[in-house]
Amino acid sequence: MSRTGMRSDRLDRLAAMLGGQSHLKLGDVAADLGVSEMTIRRDVLESGGRFACLGGHVIGAQTEAAGGYALDRETDQHAAAKAAACARAVELIEQDDTIFIDCGTTLPHLAALIPAELRLTAVCYSLNIADILSRRDNTRLILLGGVFHQGAASFSGEAALQELLSLNINKAFLSAGGVHEERGVTCSHFHEVPVKQAAIARAVNTHLVVDASKFGTVRPARFADADAFTSIISDRT
Incomplete structure (x- = not known):
């Protein structure tokens, strides 16, 4: 599988891990996916806004709040x-x-x-x-x-x-x-x-x-x- 394909697969697995949760610990995500925290951070940056890293957490895409503000965006x-x-x-x-x-x-x-x-x-x-x-x-x-x-x-x-x-x-x-x-x-x-x-x-x-x-x-x-x-x-x- 190509590097792009591997990233896409990890992002899909991350989406499944998040499910209905608002966030997951970055370290837990890295351990479950078998890669480093830096790799997860790079994946998130390439996710097209699907996810964001805040401190030591991965945040899923959020519904926009009043005034057009969404934290991940x-x-x-x-x-x-x-x-x-x-x-x-x-x-x-x-x-x-x-x-x-x-x-x-x-x-x-x-x-x-x-x-x-x-x-x-x-x-x-x-x-x-x-x-x-x-x-x-x-x-x-x-x-x-x-x-x-x-x-x-x-x-x-x-x-x-x-x-x-x-x-x-x-x-x-x-x-x-x-x-x-x-x-x-x-x-x-x-x-x-x-x-x-x-x-x-x-x-x-x-x-x-x-x-x-x-x-x-x-x-x-x-x-x-x-x-x-x-x-x-x-x-x-």
Whole structure:
């Protein structure tokens, strides 16, 4: 069988493995298919959008959510710009900080860039961020749980919101789908709004981290004014 044929066969087997599940661990997929994690990552990149890799998980194609957002489709959009914005944002994190990291496809870059030697308490509510932070030896991870939203790979719930409101946060790093001077800062998922607003309320400093494609864009769920942040960090800052 040709290399292309072998990849196609693995992708078909991956689809069968996922079935109705939202995600599988990358390591488990590699072991079951008898190849390396790097091979699975390459297969996913060549899958034409059928799958995406988020942290240490393989995510299946998702139904689009309100505003036309689908996490698997967004993962590789403007990836270099997102990473550049996060490279600037990570410089703000200091030893023994308590930080909040928002959900989405931008801030996994931030989580991955945090220097290993930094001691942190990190608060998050998304599967992809938690997966990256859970591998850090010097991080006390607080994962806000609740109902899992498949299209955004994030959680929501009243108990989680109350837990967040009980915490003191040095720095909150927020993401957004749109930043507009008049319409404010917006996202595609309404369940994220209370969490984002609580993080802004509890943080000493709040930093909006977005790539430049988000400027001038408006999404349906508004969560803050454009001037509500300590700073707005982008790849063009």
